[in-house]
Amino acid sequence: MTTSTDFTHTSLGTDIRLDDVVDAFDVLDDWEERYAYIVDLGRKLPTFPDDARTEDNFVQGCQSQVWLTHLKDPASGKLFFLIDSDAIIVKGLAAIVLVALNARTPEDLLAVDIDEVFRSLDLFRHISPTRGNGLRSMVNRIRAVATDS
Numbered sequence: 001m002t003t004s005t006d007f008t009h010t011s012l013g014t015d016i017r018l019d020d021v022v023d024a025f026d027v028l029d030d031w032e033e034r035y036a037y038i039v040d041l042g043r044k045l046p047t048f049p050d051d052a053r054t055e056d057n058f059v060q061g062c063q064s065q066v067w068l069t070h071l072k073d074p075a076s077g078k079l080f081f082l083i084d085s086d087a088i089i090v091k092g093l094a095a096i097v098l099v100a101l102n103a104r105t106p107e108d109l110l111a112v113d114i115d116e117v118f119r120s121l122d123l124f125r126h127i128s129p130t131r132g133n134g135l136r137s138m139v140n141r142i143r144a145v146a147t148d149s
Contacts, residue, residue, distance in 0.1 A: 041095035
């Protein structure tokens, strides 16, 4: 069974912030190194509980299999997300999404210009169009959760 600790036990969006990712991309010389960094970020995703791999948590529109679930902390009002995929690069892209949007109130999350984040990292020029569509599907699902919260 999924517990609140499953959601809050992550460095993505808490210890690892968006500025850290932007700084890392600035330091890395080429896209091969950036892909390796993205994969490393994906390894930091918290374990996705088997009981959360349900049809309701399945993200439509992704080339790979992607699951996303969330928890709203009643004390802080912050939203915490768990994401998993069967593809290692998608896990890394999901980690970037979490760095940008995890552990925020719905209002703060919706205020993030995620398109600008992706532009600043130059992601869409370096991932396939189907990966880009999957990335947008993850973000749209997260934004829908924030809107409904």
